[in-house]
Every structure is written in C-alpha cells, then in structure tokens.
Amino acid sequence: MALTIETERIDLRPWNIEEDLPFLTKICADSEVMRFFPRTQTEEEARKLMIQANKSIEANGFGFFAAERRDDEVLLGFVGLNIPTLNESFCPCVEIGWRLDKAFWKKGYASEAAKACLDYGHRHKKIEEIVSFTSPLNEASVRVMQKIGMKADPVRDFSHPSIEKGNPLSKHVFYSSKMRG
Numbered sequence: 150m151a152l153t154i155e156t157e158r159i160d161l162r163p164w165n166i167e168e169d170l171p172f173l174t175k176i177c178a179d180s181e182v183m184r185f186f187p188r189t190q191t192e193e194e195a196r197k198l199m200i201q202a203n204k205s206i207e208a209n210g211f212g213f214f215a216a217e218r219r220d221d222e223v224l225l226g227f228v229g230l231n232i233p234t235l236n237e238s239f240c241p242c243v244e245i246g247w248r249l250d251k252a253f254w255k256k257g258y259a260s261e262a263a264k265a266c267l268d269y270g271h272r273h274k275k276i277e278e279i280v281s282f283t284s285p286l287n288e289a290s291v292r293v294m295q296k297i298g299m300k301a302d303p304v305r306d307f308s309h310p311s312i313e314k315g316n317p318l319s320k321h322v323f324y325s326s327k328m329r330g
Contacts, residue, residue, distance in 0.1 A: 154266065154269050155219070156261045158261060159216055159219060159265075161214035161215070161216055161265065163203050163214065164200075164202055174192040176249075177191075178190065182248065185286060185318060199215075202229070209230075209232070211231075212230065213228070216247075216258065216262050225250060226249030227246075228245075228262035230243050230244070230276075235309075243278075244280050245279050245280070245297075247263055254289070260293050264298075271328040271329075278327050281299055281323075281324045282307070284319075285320065285322045291324075294324040297326070298326060301323070303322070303323070306320070307323065
C-alpha cells in the first residue's frame with residue numbers, strides 16, 4: 150500500500166498522475182494561487198512536479214503529497230516535504246511547502262496538513278531540521294509557518310536565486326523547525 154499521512158480531515162497521498170493532472174494544472178495556471186511565484190506553470194510543469202513528488206515519496210518516504218479531503222475525496226492541492234535544489238548556504242535541506250486551490254484557503258487545511266507533515270518528518274523520518282521560506286509579501290504562508298510552530302531565522306533570510314534581483318518577490322524570509330529531544 151502506498152504511503153498516506155492522515156489528519157482529521159485530510160489524506161496526504163502520492164499522486165495519481167493522469168487523474169490528478171487536470172486539477173494540479175488548474176491551480177498551477179491560476180495567477181492568484183501563483184501570485185508569490187515568478188510565473189504560473191504549464192500542464193507539463195504540473196506533470197513534472199507530480200512525477201518528481203512521487204519519485205521522492207518512493208525514494209525518501211516524503212514529497213509533495215496530493216492533499217485530499219477525506220470525507221468526499223476532493224483534491225485540495227499539495228502539502229509535503231521536499232529537498233530543494235537551491236545553491237544556498239542552508240542546502241542541502243528538507244523544506245515543507247504547500248499549494249492549495251483558492252477555494253480551500255482560510256479553512257485551516259494548509260496548517261492541518263503541514264503540521265502533520267512536520268510531525269511525520271521529525272518523528273518518523275528523524276529529520277533534525279525542516280525549513281520553509283517564502284516572500285514576506287506572502288503573509289498567508291508566513292502565518293501557516295507560524296501556526297505550525299516554525300520559528301523565524303532572519304540570519305538566514307535570502308534573495309531567491311531563481312527570481313531576478315529587483316523583483317519584489319526576490320527577498321525571502323526563512324523559517325525553521327527543529328526536532329525536539
């Protein structure tokens with residue numbers, strides 16, 4: 150059976166590529182959902198994201214999981230752990246991230262699923278530190294980081310290398326969660 154992380158309302162599972170592709174394509178192409186990214190993404194990029202996430206889940210026991218509401222199996226977006234490929238001083242690292250369809254914003258889904266992923270990463274995968282970063286303009290994601298107990302680490306704030314200097318999204322705040330005892 151494929152790895153699934155469960156919360157009270159959400160199942161985090163590997164992607165069913167062909168079934169889930171239209172949904173992920175829709176949210177990756179939504180300019181409001183992608184507001185704090187340099188640009189929207191294509192169907193091919195959404196497919197690559199799912200394939201890479203499933204490969205990571207298989208190889209590492211974690212990745213960006215499809216987030217599905219348990220009571221009706223409606224896809225919400227994705228939440229999970231990832232190994233970013235940035236050339237930054239804090240890499241290699243494991244990051245936590247999320248992207249939900251705007252219909253599911255402000256309902257506590259991102260925090261609920263992210264808290265479960267943080268717990269899974271620390272407790273079951275024994276990951277000492279899990280990080281997250283975003284533009285400080287992305288106040289909703291910063292609130293999720295705070296809600297799940299991550300701490301700001303301003304010494305490690307950085308300019309994202311994939312975003313051109315001068316772009317207001319370039320500056321990123323850095324948050325961290327460390328495994329306890």
